[in-house]
Amino acid sequence: MDKRILLKAPAKINLSLDVLHKRADGYHEVKMVMTTIDLADRIELRAIDENKIRIVTQNRFVPDDERNLAYQAAKLLKERYEVNKGVEISISKVIPVAAGLAGGSSDAAATLRGLNQLWGLDLTIDELARLGAEIGSDVSFCVYGGTAIATGRGEKIEHIISPPPCWVILAKPTIGVSTADIYRNLKLDEVNHPDIEAMVQAINNQDFKSICENVGNVLESVTLRLYPEVNHIKSKMINFGADAVLMSGSGPTVYGLVQYQSRLQRIYNGLRGFCDHVYAVRILGNRNES
Incomplete structure (x- = not known):
């Protein structure tokens, strides 16, 4: 068999x-x-x-x-x-x-x-x-x-618990980023540290607005400085109207949280104008049990 x-x-x-x-x-x-x-x-x-x-x-x-x-x-x-x-x-x-x-x-x-x-x-x-x-x-x-x-x-x-349902739009420039390089250039006394507790509280309260206000990534400032393409995508995504915009991990992918589908299409189309790798997906709520 x-x-x-x-x-x-x-x-x-x-x-x-x-x-x-x-x-x-x-x-x-x-x-x-x-x-x-x-x-x-x-x-x-x-x-x-x-x-x-x-x-x-x-x-x-x-x-x-x-x-x-x-x-x-x-x-x-x-x-x-x-x-x-x-x-x-x-x-x-x-x-x-x-x-x-x-x-x-x-x-x-x-x-x-x-x-x-x-x-x-x-x-x-x-x-x-x-x-x-x-x-x-x-x-x-x-x-x-x-x-x-x-x-x-x-x-x-x-x-x-998972965040409230929303759209996630992702855009990746055609570059690769070395995680080791990003960490090597990270100066912990010069970065703004995100408020993790505030994020957890916002998720527990299912407060989408507060989640958007508390996204943060200490590696972002390093990657944005070393790779202007990432900064460009982030600026565009903010201008197109995503509710919150952040780089994931050490980059170079930038994502936006979008609550309403009516706004999603406009952001997606705007990003597709200059970026090949653009995706519009949902947050997955379920964890694996086995």
């Missing part, structure tokens, strides 16, 4: 991103509010006879070897639980690569969840999230999905 599992691997955006200090292990201590959005890669896992991991992708920017986080997820499960089975992982990319949207991390998280099922490992979602932390900082959050406060280097997850 041909055993296949299909999964969606949704992107995330940061509603708040604060960096507290550099840690002794070289990572930065962060505090973030993240939520998943309805922009998703498609992952297909297929059992194969060879005892190996095979990555299949049509996107030339996605590695098909050990550099791929989905490959690393499968390798971790194989080695940790002594699985002598093979898998072909087909990745249909929709989330832009190196965009600050955790596309690779979400692919890895979907692979963990799917292989848990395909290989009958019976791991809990909390166990999968802990494994995800060994692969990358955003993988734990992506295993769960939904909306959460993430601390540590991003792997400690505290779930909160």
